[in-house]
Amino acid sequence: MLENNDKNLKEQIAQTLKLMGYTGFEKNKVVFGLMDNASKRIDIAILDRLADKEKTELLKISKAKNKSKILKYLSSKISDLPQIIEQAVSQTVGEFKRATDRD
Amino acid sequence: MRNLESLPEPEEEALEEFKSEKAEKAPEFSADMRAVDEQGEAVEKEAEAKGYKVLKGKKGLIGSLLLSLPLFAVGCGGGQEAEKPSAPVPERPAATTGDQTSADLSARVKKMEEELAKLRKESETEKKRQTAFGPTPWWYQRTERAGQRQSSGQRQEHRTAPERRQNRQAEEERRREERAKERNMMKEFEKYIRSSTIAPTGEGDFVFDIGKKDVCFGVNADYLQEMFDICKEYDEKIESAIRKRGKFGSPGKITEGFRAEADRKLRAIIEKGEKMTLEQISKEEGLEEIRQKMEKRQEKTAGEPIE
Numbered sequence: 001m002l003e004n005n006d007k008n009l010k011e012q013i014a015q016t017l018k019l020m021g022y023t024g025f026e027k028n029k030v031v032f033g034l035m036d037n038a039s040k041r042i043d044i045a046i047l048d049r050l051a052d053k054e055k056t057e058l059l060k061i062s063k064a065k066n067k068s069k070i071l072k073y074l075s076s077k078i079s080d081l082p083q084i085i086e087q088a089v090s091q092t093v094g095e096f097k098r099a100t101d102r103d
Numbered sequence: 104m105r106n107l108e109s110l111p112e113p114e115e116e117a118l119e120e121f122k123s124e125k126a127e128k129a130p131e132f133s134a135d136m137r138a139v140d141e142q143g144e145a146v147e148k149e150a151e152a153k154g155y156k157v158l159k160g161k162k163g164l165i166g167s168l169l170l171s172l173p174l175f176a177v178g179c180g181g182g183q184e185a186e187k188p189s190a191p192v193p194e195r196p197a198a199t200t201g202d203q204t205s206a207d208l209s210a211r212v213k214k215m216e217e218e219l220a221k222l223r224k225e226s227e228t229e230k231k232r233q234t235a236f237g238p239t240p241w242w243y244q245r246t247e248r249a250g251q252r253q254s255s256g257q258r259q260e261h262r263t264a265p266e267r268r269q270n271r272q273a274e275e276e277r278r279r280e281e282r283a284k285e286r287n288m289m290k291e292f293e294k295y296i297r298s299s300t301i302a303p304t305g306e307g308d309f310v311f312d313i314g315k316k317d318v319c320f321g322v323n324a325d326y327l328q329e330m331f332d333i334c335k336e337y338d339e340k341i342e343s344a345i346r347k348r349g350k351f352g353s354p355g356k357i358t359e360g361f362r363a364e365a366d367r368k369l370r371a372i373i374e375k376g377e378k379m380t381l382e383q384i385s386k387e388e389g390l391e392e393i394r395q396k397m398e399k400r401q402e403k404t405a406g407e408p409i410e
Contacts, residue, residue, distance in 0.1 A: 009170065019135075025339045026132045033139035039166025040146045046165055047155055062164055070168060085169055092142065099138040 010035065013093060017102060034092055041088035049078050337365035 010031045019027045047055055054077060061069050074081055096102075340361045 022132060023339065025336055030132070030135050030139060033136065033143065035170055036167070037139065037143045037146050039164075039170055040143070040150060042166030042169055043164065044146070044150050044153065044155060048153070058165070062168075067168060070165065074165070074169075081169070085166075088166065089170075095142055096135075096138055099142065100135055 009089075013089075016093060017097065017100075034096055038088045038092040041092060042085055045084045045088060046074065046078065046081075333365060333368050337361050 010028075013031050013034060014027050017030070019030055022030070046058075050058060058070075058073060061073050078084065344361065
């Protein structure tokens with residue numbers, strides 16, 4: 001039902017955090033919560049990189065929900081997009097691990 | 104024989120029991136959720152401090168899009184073909200350490216970088232073209248969209264007045280047909296929504312009632328996660344109710360209540376989602392699995408109402 005890679009990333013986070021003892025529902029709650037936080041972080045990092053005019057432009061494009069257009073626009077403005085995503089996910093999972101003594 | 108209908112089985116009570124059982128069972132889960140919420144609040148505060156109020160109480164729009172992208176095949180969606188990875192992605196070992204996670208992420212990042220470089224190149228080519236020839240004129244964009252890209256010779260062709268009139272009439276006719284098709288589709292959808300059952304099956308899945316064999320509907324990917332969450336939640340509730348009441352009597356009344364509640368919620372999501380035919384779903388990124396599932400179900404239940 002979910003895209004494979006999306007699912008992989010979620011499973012990966014669940015395994016890293018040792019959520020295996022949880023029920024499916026509980027596991028999803030935690031992982032989806034973390035992914036929401038990571039997605040917010042990615043938004044902040046992206047908006048930080050853009051000029052005001054570009055931010056307005058991006059918000060306009062994103063309202064149309066055309067993934068390809070959004071991605072094209074972002075990749076033309078931000079060269080290290082993959083690193084931003086990686087950093088946001090790692091930071092979110094790392095912070096959670098520290099907060100819940102899983103380190 | 105005891106009358107099962109007269110047995111006291113208030114749904115509210117079952118729900119409360121379910122909630123309290125959950126709370127007792129997973130103090131660790133509560134602590135984890137608290138940590139997630141606190142982290143979310145901190146991120147929101149950071150966003151607010153920077154003046155990005157758009158993030159308040161919602162998940163990051165761009166971020167969630169990027170996270171949901173198939174990282175090994177970035178570039179799909181919006182009419183582009185998804186590119187298959189040239190080599191199969193190796194299976195991850197069962198136990199994943201933090202180091203492996205970063206290694207996995209790095210591999211994904213590398214692949215994504217390659218794909219993004221391709222997109223960037225495309226975007227630069229378009230920019231160069233625009234610099235050389237100016238922005239794409241509206242009439243050119245329209246013919247491109249309609250898949251009727253013409254050669255420059257054809258574009259400059261002079262048309263006589265009757266020809267232009269004829270073309271205009273043909274265009275109007277086409278638009279009328281499109282509008283009628285859209286109206287019919289919406290009618291079918293409304294009929295479908297009124298008559299269908301959408302409910303969790305208790306197996307981590309949910310039922311789409313399909314109606315006609317050649318017309319069926321789903322929702323776009325943005326709402327799938329939301330539906331998935333609801334189904335998981337109600338699956339658990341139903342399972343718990345069956346476990347609890349199995350010993351003492353029929354769990355039917357409670358599960359019916361849960362099913363109806365889930366049905367209402369799912370229906371509301373479907374109504375706000377984009378309505379798509381099976382054909383459209385097959386083109387939508389990430390929905391192939393659902394399309395196959397729906398097709399299988401159609402084969403099984405063609406002509407029969409779904410319970």
